[in-house]
Amino acid sequence: MADNIITERIKNEINLNEVMLFMKGTPVFPQCGFSAAVVQILNQMGVKYASSDVLADAEIRQGVKDFSNWPTVPQLYVKGEFVGGCDILREMFEDGELEGLFDKAGIVREINS
Amino acid sequence: MPMAANEIEILIKKAIPDAEIRIDDLRGDGDHYLAHVISKAFSGKTRVQQHQMVYDSLQGRMGDQLHALALQTKIRDTD
Numbered sequence: 001m002a003d004n005i006i007t008e009r010i011k012n013e014i015n016l017n018e019v020m021l022f023m024k025g026t027p028v029f030p031q032c033g034f035s036a037a038v039v040q041i042l043n044q045m046g047v048k049y050a051s052s053d054v055l056a057d058a059e060i061r062q063g064v065k066d067f068s069n070w071p072t073v074p075q076l077y078v079k080g081e082f083v084g085g086c087d088i089l090r091e092m093f094e095d096g097e098l099e100g101l102f103d104k105a106g107i108v109r110e111i112n113s
Numbered sequence: 114m115p116m117a118a119n120e121i122e123i124l125i126k127k128a129i130p131d132a133e134i135r136i137d138d139l140r141g142d143g144d145h146y147l148a149h150v151i152s153k154a155f156s157g158k159t160r161v162q163q164h165q166m167v168y169d170s171l172q173g174r175m176g177d178q179l180h181a182l183a184l185q186t187k188i189r190d191t192d
Contacts, residue, residue, distance in 0.1 A: 034181075070164075071168050071175040084160060084161055
């Protein structure tokens with residue numbers, strides 16, 4: 001029962017926010033190198049995103065792992081779909097795939113000049 | 114509790130027998146690894162699915178005993 005509530009909360013978050021990052025810490029103060037790396041990628045791409053600090057919520061921390069069958073945080077969701085963790089996002093960023101994914105999903109990016 | 118690199122390799126190999134595996138100990142501390150895994154079994158799978166196959170082979174140790182295992186998976190397209 002409690003599990004369902006957590007799952008619902010996660011679903012709400014990823015449906016409400018087109019780009020949703022579950023991470024350790026906050027975009028301003030990431031608490032883990034892997035989370036910091038993802039924040040850096042998203043910032044560099046000029047993507048607006050919402051984030052949730054799993055260190056502040058043990059239930060979400062476990063819940064998001066169960067939800068995606070993915071054992072680690074950070075986790076990025078775009079339009080409700082799990083895209084990957086740090087390694088995958090880094091690879092996708094480097095080969096331009098991530099840009100394609102955001103464009104295809106219609107995510108607006110603000111490029112700082 | 115850290116895991117030895119060869120333990121990781123054995124577990125992956127058990128689940129993905131044709132896997133070609135290289136494991137780098139990134140900091141030399143037995144706790145931060147990068148694993149390169151190449152297998153035909155990844156064919157037709159997304160990156161997320163490929164990584165999930167490797168995580169599954171570690172039977173729950175990832176994110177628990179194993180704090181940092183960076184992963185690079187590749188599809189082997191030749192025999």
